[in-house]
Amino acid sequence: MLKSQIQPTKIAISAMGGQGGGVLADWIRDLATSQGYVAQSTSVPGVAQRTGATIYYLEIFPETEVERVGRQPVLGMTPIPGDVDILIAAELVEAGRAVQRGFVTPDKTTLIATTHRAYTVAEKQQLGNGLADGAKILEAVRQAAKSCVAFDMEQLARENSSVISSVLFGALAGTGALPFARDGFEAAIRAGGIAVATNLAAFDAAYRRAQQNLPDPTPAPDDELVVPAKAATAAGQRLLERVRKNFPENCQGLICEGIRQLVDYQDFDYAQLYLDRLERVFAKENPAAPPAATDATTSENAVTKSAIANSKTKESAAAENTVANDSSQNRDHPNRGPSGNHLLTRAVARHLALWMAFQDTIRVADQKVRRERFERIRREVKAEAGQFVYPVEYLHPRLEEVCDSLPRRLGAFILDSPRLRRRLSGLFAKGRRVHTGKLGGYLLLYTLSCLRRLRRFTYRYSVENAAIEAWLERIVTTAADNYALALRLAEAQRLLKGYGDTHARGLTRFNAIMQLVERSGGRVAASTVEALCQAALASEDGSEFDAALAAAAGSDKAATSGGAVPLVSH
Amino acid sequence: MAERSFKKEVQILRKGAGEPLHVEGILGVTKALLQAGVAYVGGYQGAPISHLMDVLNDARDILEDLDVHFESNGSEATAAAMLAASVNYPLRGAVAWKSTAGTNVASDALANLASGGVTGGALVIIGEDYGEGSSIMQERTHAFAMKSQMWLLDPRPDLPTITDFVEKGFELSEASHTPVMLELRIRACHVHGSFVAKDNRRPRLSVAEAKEAPVRDTSRIVLPPSSFLHEKEKIEARLPAAIEYIREQRLNEFVEGDIASVGLILQGGLYNTVIRALNLLGLADSFGTCRLPLYIMNVTYPYIDTEIIDFCIGKEAVLLIEEGQPNYIEQAIGHMLRRADVQTRLCGKDMLPVYGEYHGDVLRQGIGKFLAAVAPELIAPASASSQSTDAVAIFDPEATAAAANRIPLKQLEEEVPPRPVGFCVGCPERPIFSAIKQLQRKIGDIHMSCDIGCHVFSILPPFNLGNTTMGYGLGAAGGSAFNRKAAKRNISVMGDGGFWHNGLTSGIGNAVFNRSDDVVLIVDNNYSAATGGQDILSSRADVDHRSTQHSIENAVRGVGVNWVKTVDTYDVATVKETLHEAMTTATEGPKVVIAQNECMLNKQRREKPIVRNHIKTGKRVVRTRFFVDGDTCTGDHACIRLSGCPSLTVRENPNPLKSDPVAYVDNDCVGCGLCGENAHTAVLCPSFAKTDIIFNPTPWDRLLGNLRGKVIGWLQNRIDRRLKRYAF
Secondary structure, eight states, X not given: OOOOOOOOEEEEEEEETTSSHHXXXXXXXXXXXXXXXXXXXXXXXXXXXXXXXXXXXXEEEEHHHHHHHTSOOOOOXXXXXXXXXXXXXXXXXXXXXXXHTTOOOTTTOEEEEEOOOOOOHHXXXXXXXXXXXXXXXXXXXXXXXXXXXXXXXXXXXXXXXXXXXXXXXXXXXXXXXXXXXXXXXXXXXXXXXXXXXXXXXXXXXXXXXXXXXXXXXXXXXXXXXXXXXXXXXXXXXXXXXXXXXXXOHHHHHHHHHHHHHHHXXXXXXXXXXXXXXXXXXXXXXXXXXXXXXXXXXXXXXXXXXXXXXXXXXXXXHHHHHHHHTHHHHHHXXXXXXXXXXXXXXXXXXXXXXXXXXXXXXXXXHHHHSOHHHHHHHXXXXXXXXXXXXXXXXXXXXXXXXXXXXXXXXXXXXXXXXXXXXXXXXXXXOSOEEEETTSHHHHHHHHHHHHGGGGGGGBXXXXXXXXXXXXXXXXXXXXXXXXXXXXXXXXXXXXXXXXXXXXXXXXXXXXXXXXXXXHHHTSOSOHHHHHHHHHHHTTOSSOHHHHXXXXXXXXXXHHHHHHSSOOOOOO | OOSSOOTTGXXXXXXXXXXXXXXXXXXXXXXXXXXXXXXXXXXXXXXXXXXHHHHHHTTHHHHHHHTOEEOOOSSHHHHHHHTTHHHHSOOOEEEEEEETHHHHHHHXXXXXXXXXXXXXXXXXXXXXXXXXXXXXOOOOTHHHHHHHTOEEEOOOSSHHHHHHHHHHHHHHHHHHTOOEEEEEEHHHHTOEEEEEOXXXXXXXXXXXXXXXXXXXXXXXXXXXXXXXXXXXXXXXXXXXXXXXXXXXXXXXXXXXXXXXXXXXXXXXXXXXXXXXXXXXXXXXXXXXXXXXXXXXXXXXXXXXXXXXHHHHTTOSEEEEEOOSSSOHHHHHHHHHHHHHTOOOEEESTTXXXXXXXXXXXXXXXXXXXXXXXXXXXXXXXXXXSHHHHHHHOOOOHHHHHHHHTOOOHHHHXXXXXXXXXXXXXXXXXXHHHHHHHHHHHHHOOOOEEEOSSGGGGGGSTTTOOOSEEOSTTOHHHHTGGGOSOOSSOOEEEEEHHHIIIIIIIIIIIHHHHTTOOSEEEEEEOSSBTTTTOBOOTTOSSOOTTSOOOOOHHHHHHHTTOOEEEEEETTOHHHHHHHHHHHHHOOOOSOEEEEEEOOOHHHHHHHHHHHHHHHHHHTOOEEEEEEEEOTTTOOSXXXXXXXXXXXXXXXXXXXXXXXOSOEEEEOTTOOOOSHHHHHHHHTTOOTTEEEXXXXXXXXXXXXXXXXXXXXXXXXXXXXXXXXXXXXXX
């Protein structure tokens, strides 16, 4: 007795509040209505939508069938899992969420998704890297859909000075998932009457892109850390030759990057000091081999930027293994990583370079006055050629930062005197706005940046370099009988970052870990140090870290008294 | 000025008989009110009925032409009380609000109105904020209808039915002398569909005419002995009259089916979803032709016992589809069937979830379960053919994934972060909570009593501030028990919307009278922003048909607060200092801090076109936005933990040796300045910079700019030469 077999076409738009999903829904509705379809759309506006995840839903139904049956169709109000024909996602995580909710299924759903990310507060607020793995989400949503058009639609919108709605609409047209010709889509945009020219341009670009259905281009390989064939200067060449001669190939890319940054930071001598320090570590890691470059043969010689940048890199994974096999590895090669990976040298190469380029006021000034930075600002704020752009820096040098850049004895004298500190800190209690685009502000920072030549005499330099030496010494001594621990100690440098409170917080936790190692006489498990580092990055208030530290210190005592109990933290 | 302008849409309100209209549900209701000859309209904004208020605000000419009075009421209680005009006069009146939040507020007036009854039709348009997208506690308006004996309409969610029920609602109200509630679910308010217009009707009697010829009837006033008579009247006269009207007009619908042994009883508002569920089960087509008989309750209170019993007789089982809890209708029908000794099995919440929205998937599963239990033959033979198996298959993402063997749901589970609502880009409320978060570092955690409004997002990351929220305008009231001497004061938050709604008396007045020593923070952003940016008493704008610019500070002083300070929300240091002072001052009595700045959504909407125009016409404009130096940024994200602004985001670290993403300000930045304020007050890293971009520079700008460019460029050449010497 049922009168019709025709189903409506069901379309869901998964977006964030304020992204313009409503505009897109309106276009689709107007389009369908103009093409002889009954159309219904629903949404959830209001405070529930402010910047959060939201869903717009449409159903369209052919008028021809309506005329045949002689009644109006009953159209649905919400998407039903497993019963969505077209899912349009205006952000990648929202595409993932739609798949999770069952709105994308392999039997019927055409998925149109942008691959760009708008990071959530949950991801952004982490003390380190808390970002979701977009590649994994993309892979999953591609597999979930019957067919999928996915590319960076935000970028395409920007390139056309338009909004993502037009690109999504163009991609929808390009997939051919709706039974309407292209000019119908364009008419809907025209009927909207707002920013028609740019919207149509974006629509056109997206239409073509969707028809070709090309994925995003894979990132260009220019971010590999490669060893330059030749240095730009003679002094640089001497450094390069030293690297080639004394370090295995799989370390050279990293070390060259370290050198590049330290020369930029200070000078060639400073980079030589970096290599001096690094050689001490490498000698421990590779005591049998002569200091020659031929030693390393088993590993890749170029390390990609992303491999380094990702906290779950091959190196970390290998380190994980090292830790897991603490005892067995150590029995065979007490001071070596698995299969000549030179994990320790590489870790130190990276973290030593970062530490040696500590951010003092001189460095900050140096970074602020460069031409390249002025150009970057212009690019980011989309300034037109010749347009005047004036940056205003928000700086807050406290007494501590000022003393950092004073001569060593003077800085120490002030900081060690509670009375002087009290008196002087009043002078630096307020933040300052420095107009680097104007002469006064620029000259101030320029002059400050020129103090680089005197950096070696500053208080901060002496403090940092003493700490670096202590840290290196600990790594070198530990490496002899606990390679995994040495590696973790090297990586613990990642806690040292920032300025002011952030820096103080990281330093306190770093020192606490080092003291724990010191007290235990190097008998702390590598995994404990790693767990402590993670706890240190878990929150600002440090509750996780304090708990982990107390637990580690407790088992430390047990270990000392009980003898051979390994220190393993959860 | 509301968040959305309806200047274009209001023209729809002028359309005459026979014209097809393509509109949003709530706009259809607005048009239907005019078609029904309404004499006055009121209400209090709040999703999902805000647009009704916004449209009427933008439709003053049309309302004037028709002699219809419209008020933006001070609260839902005001709106409900306004219906008093229909008690003595044959005036049709309608009010609207978000429910149950608004019905709670209105229930004093509603109870009095329902007791005495009405002469003219009184219609309450209820935006039932339940289920996905809701922003309030999950309750049913049904209880209010039952307790006050008001009738509750829950029509099928298509525009012809909804608009028809506006007219029917007035008639029912007049026929039974009872106020009527028209309940619309969230998506029904915002459903875009079409219906055919009728001509607008002027009210038979205008409000002014009624006022000029007063009528008085003491029997309508809630005072003994009339109040006792009202109760008798409700049961003996008004209820039977209502039942008769509902039966006669066939407000509830019967749909025949070829299967006689089982049937479904459903709330009208769920009709479309039920049909879709039946469609997926192979038991209905896209036009609502259905194999199972249906009884559609477009009126969910009162119940028409005879209709229900008639429907049940002769059936083995019926399934009642009733959304929300408690299951009032199910209880009532069970009772009816027992009384009438009808042996039909009644199923309901045993087959369907007890609580939560009944969306399509829930209904598909529930109806499937019901049929499997009472009429398995409807499903059993189906499993033979593959198509029908599909029809009864209940969607289970895990199962589908396993069957398709290729949706890596687990992978998604690990990677997809939640995305709750939050403050918009540049929101003036965010800096207040940045300041409080910093203040907590100084004086320890603070107990905070929150309110309803955007400011309640303070409870979410990254702020994590606030302990309770007790209702609109009740922030200060919610903190009142803590009015005891203690080492630390508490802070109660209240928005300007909530303040005028009731907070001035329930919160501030109460605190003064009870000699509270605590702190009240009033967030004044010029609008009732959370509901869509409607104007209120303290709005700064000149609104031609309303009286605005009434100072909150004066009102607070007027009820006896001596310690009041008004601060600019974006001035984090001052907000922090002022709150610290309020927390520690020796002055007795409540301490009120008013944090003032305009809602950025509204401000941008107003200013963006002006700025664009200035740029076009050659006027000098300085655009401001923020910028983060990726090289200097530490990747610690302390700035984000103090802000949470959507445009303060992260991107890959430019330094290949570093792994933590660095902060980055995207092009949505409106240059509110909070990033810089936080960088200063919390001593964050020196990576933040404000950039002023000059459009249409003056000759002086050019002279200075070129001079600066020359000198700076010369120095940068020096730097470049050095960098060349020191290249690797």
